[in-house]
Amino acid sequence: MVVVSTTSGARTRMSPERRREQLLDLGVRLFASRTLDEISIDLLAQEAGISRGLLYHYFGDKMAFREAVVRRAAADLVAQTEPPAEGDEIAKLLHSVAAYVDFVDANYEGYLSLVRGAASDPALRALYDEAFRTLGERFFDIGVQVVPDTAAARLLVRGWQAMTEELVLAWKAEETGLDRDQLLDLLVASLPALLTALPEQG
Amino acid sequence: MVVVSTTSGARTRMSPERRREQLLDLGVRLFASRTLDEISIDLLAQEAGISRGLLYHYFGDKMAFREAVVRRAAADLVAQTEPPAEGDEIAKLLHSVAAYVDFVDANYEGYLSLVRGAASDPALRALYDEAFRTLGERFFDIGVQVVPDTAAARLLVRGWQAMTEELVLAWKAEETGLDRDQLLDLLVASLPALLTALPEQG
Numbered sequence: 001m002v003v004v005s006t007t008s009g010a011r012t013r014m015s016p017e018r019r020r021e022q023l024l025d026l027g028v029r030l031f032a033s034r035t036l037d038e039i040s041i042d043l044l045a046q047e048a049g050i051s052r053g054l055l056y057h058y059f060g061d062k063m064a065f066r067e068a069v070v071r072r073a074a075a076d077l078v079a080q081t082e083p084p085a086e087g088d089e090i091a092k093l094l095h096s097v098a099a100y101v102d103f104v105d106a107n108y109e110g111y112l113s114l115v116r117g118a119a120s121d122p123a124l125r126a127l128y129d130e131a132f133r134t135l136g137e138r139f140f141d142i143g144v145q146v147v148p149d150t151a152a153a154r155l156l157v158r159g160w161q162a163m164t165e166e167l168v169l170a171w172k173a174e175e176t177g178l179d180r181d182q183l184l185d186l187l188v189a190s191l192p193a194l195l196t197a198l199p200e201q202g
Numbered sequence: 203m204v205v206v207s208t209t210s211g212a213r214t215r216m217s218p219e220r221r222r223e224q225l226l227d228l229g230v231r232l233f234a235s236r237t238l239d240e241i242s243i244d245l246l247a248q249e250a251g252i253s254r255g256l257l258y259h260y261f262g263d264k265m266a267f268r269e270a271v272v273r274r275a276a277a278d279l280v281a282q283t284e285p286p287a288e289g290d291e292i293a294k295l296l297h298s299v300a301a302y303v304d305f306v307d308a309n310y311e312g313y314l315s316l317v318r319g320a321a322s323d324p325a326l327r328a329l330y331d332e333a334f335r336t337l338g339e340r341f342f343d344i345g346v347q348v349v350p351d352t353a354a355a356r357l358l359v360r361g362w363q364a365m366t367e368e369l370v371l372a373w374k375a376e377e378t379g380l381d382r383d384q385l386l387d388l389l390v391a392s393l394p395a396l397l398t399a400l401p402e403q404g
Contacts, residue, residue, distance in 0.1 A: 115321065116321035117322065118321075119317065119321035120318055120319065120321065151378050151379035151380060152379075152384070152388055154378075155369055155373070155378050155380065155388070156369075156392070158368060159365035159366070159368050159392070160365065161368075162364045162365050163361035163362065163364050163368075164361070165364070166360060166361050166363075166365075167358075167360070167364075170357060171357070176353050176354075176356075176357050177353035178353060178354060178357065182401065186357070186358065186399060186400070186401070189398075189399035190358070190361070190396055192399075193396055193397075193398045193399040194392055195395075196391075196395045197388060197391035197394075197395040198388070199384065199387065199388070
C-alpha cells in the first residue's frame with residue numbers, strides 16, 4: 001500500500017495540486033500492469049489508503065480519472081521518447097525508438113488496453129491520436145529529420161508508426177525469436193528502408 | 203427496400219440455408235456504409251421487408267447476427283485478395299493489395315467499425331485476427347513468395363499489414379494528396395523496401 005503523504009506525515013500541508021499530482025503518479029504506476037478497465041477510483045483508494053470521496057473530489061468521476069491517467073501516461077511517453085539534441089539522425093531515431101519500446105515494455109497492460117480502448121472511446125481515442133500525431137510530427141519539425149516533408153512521406157511515417165506499434169505489441173505478446181536489440185535494429189532500419197519506396201516527387 | 207425472395211416470388215420454396223445466405227448477403231451489403239453498431243436485426247428486417255422474428259430464427263441474437271456478417275465480410279476479403287496463379291511476384295502483390303484497397307474503399311464504414319470494434323469485442327477480434335493472419339500467411343505459403351520465412355520476416359510482414367491498414371484508412375479519411383494508383387505504388391514498393399531492413403540471418 002502506498003500512503004500519499006509527505007515524509008513527515010504532514011498531509012494537511014500539501015497543496016491540493018500537489019496531492020492530485022501524487023495520486024495521478026500512483027494511477028500512472030498502476031497503468032504499468034493493469035488495463036484501463038481495472039484502474040478505478042476504488043482501486044486507487046485502496047492502493048493509496050485514502051477515501052473514495054477524496055478521490056472523487058480530486059478527479060470527478062471514474063472516466064475523468066481514467067482520462068487524467070491516460071493524459072499523463074501519453075505525456076510521459078512523449079517526454080521519454082524525445083530525441084537527444086546531439087547525435088546524427090539515426091542515433092536520434094534509435095534513442096527515440098528504444099524509449100518507445102521500453103515504455104510499451106514497462107506499461108504493456110495499460111498501453112495495450114489504451115490501444116484497444118481508444119478504438120471505441122472517443123475521449124481516449126483523442127488522447128491517443130494526439131500522442132501518435134505528436135510523435136509523428138517529430139520527423140518533420142525537429143530532431144529526427146531523415147524524412148522529406150511531402151504528403152507521401154507523411155503518410156509513410158504514419159504507417160511506420162502503426163507498424164512499430166504492432167511489432168512491439170506482437171514482440172511482447174508472443175515468442176518471436178528476436179531479442180530487444182534485434183527488434184530495435186529492425187525498427188530503426190525499417191524507416192530509412194521505407195523511404196526508398198517514396199516516389200521521386202511526393 | 204430489398205425483398206428477399208426468388209424472382210418468381212416463390213418464397214416458400216427457398217431452402218432455409220439459401221434464405222439465410224440471402225439475408226446475410228444483405229447484411230454484408232449494409233456493412234459497406236454502416237458501422238457494426240448500426241447493423242441490427244431491426245435494420246435488416248426493415249431493409250429486407252421481413253419480420254424480426256424470422257431474422258431471430260435464422261441468426262439467433264443480435265451479436266450472433268453481427269458476427270455472421272463479419273465472418274462473411276472477412277471471407278469476402280480473403281477471397282477477393284487472393285493473388286492470381288499467374289504473373290511475377292510483384293504483379294501478384296499488386297493484385298492483392300489493389301483488391302484490399304478496393305475492399306476497404308467499398309466497405310469503409312463497416313471495416314473501420316470492425317477495426318475499432320474488434321479491439322474491444324473478443325468474438326469480433328478473433329474473426330479480425332484470423333483474417334489478418336490468413337492474409338499474412340499468403341506471403342509464406344502460396345502466391346506471393348517475395349519474403350524469406352524467418353521470425354524477423356514474419357514480424358515485418360505483420361507490421362507491413364498494420365501499416366497498410368493504417369495508410370488505407372488514413373487515405374480514405376483525409377486529404378493526403380495521393381490518388382489510388384499512387385497509394386498502391388507506395389504500398390507495393392514498401393514491402394520489398396522493408397525486406398532490405400532484415401538482418402542477414404533472421
